[in-house]
């Protein structure tokens with residue numbers, strides 16, 4: 001599988017390069033590393049300094065706790081760091097995780113709002129921010145995510161309403177893909 005992925009990827013890179021697109025503009029795992037380092041620096045406290053060992057700079061990010069990478073594209077596909085009592089805010093950079101499918105930062109004390117850049121997470125299928133201290137009313141980015149199926153926002157301090165455009169997410173709430181979905185989700189959660 002990895003092999004045919006790589007062939008396709010190389011072909012895509014070849015075509016991009018032929019079209020004079022610079023390789024420097026193609027996001028890769030280094031982009032994801034920069035993003036996660038930005039997130040780590042936006043987390044001001046965590047119990048027992050857990051991130052120092054869970055998200056150590058000397059460990060490749062794909063082996064960090066709560067991080068899943070796709071073997072195919074070697075990009076971060078899941079950021080599942082729930083119940084870690086992380087206290088912090090969401091940096092703009094998070095929108096650079098362009099292969100992200102699952103974002104679960106539930107059961108912590110993240111606060112503030114969601115940056116508009118999250119609308120770049122076009123592959124995102126699940127967002128779980130349940131039980132945090134988010135106050136940002138603007139959740140409009142959610143309606144710009146065509147693949148979103150599972151949205152959990154409860155137990156926060158939101159003041160605003162869920163935008164009406166939200167209803168145009170036709171895939172939302174459909175459960176037929178739950179099984180497929182759980183293949184790359186942490187099985188211990190189900």
Ligand SMILES: *[C@@H]1O[C@H](CO)[C@@H](O)[C@H](O)[C@H]1NC(C)=O
Pocket residue numbers: 023024025026027028029030031
């Ligand atoms: C990722 O892209 C940068 C340029 O944006 C490049 O310098 C770097 O070598 C690439 N890293 C990998 C692992 O491909």
Ligand SMILES: *[C@@H]1O[C@H](CO)[C@@H](O)[C@H](O)[C@H]1NC(C)=O
Pocket residue numbers: 030031034035092093094095096117
């Ligand atoms: C990631 O996103 C931030 C803010 O949106 C941006 O400034 C930065 O250049 C982006 N790219 C990388 C590789 O971090």
Ligand SMILES: *[C@@H]1O[C@H](CO)[C@@H](O)[C@H](O)[C@H]1NC(C)=O
Pocket residue numbers: 082083104106107128130131150152189
């Ligand atoms: C969302 O987060 C809450 C709190 O951590 C958890 O109880 C729930 O199972 C999560 N839902 C999904 C679908 O992951």
Ligand SMILES: *[C@@H]1O[C@H](CO)[C@@H](O)[C@H](O)[C@H]1NC(C)=O
Pocket residue numbers: 109133157
């Ligand atoms: C969450 O927000 C409420 C209201 O603003 C505040 O009283 C509480 O201390 C916050 N909790 C944490 C853990 O930051």
Ligand SMILES: *[C@@H]1O[C@H](CO)[C@@H](O)[C@H](O)[C@H]1NC(C)=O
Pocket residue numbers: 115116119138139140141
């Ligand atoms: C809310 O966010 C969307 C995109 O995420 C942006 O277009 C819009 O201007 C924002 N609205 C407010 C009131 O900030």
Ligand SMILES: *[C@@H]1O[C@H](CO)[C@@H](O)[C@H](O)[C@H]1NC(C)=O
Pocket residue numbers: 143144145146165166168169
């Ligand atoms: C949903 O509607 C908004 C504006 O109402 C639009 O910008 C957005 O592209 C639509 N999303 C999808 C997935 O069609």
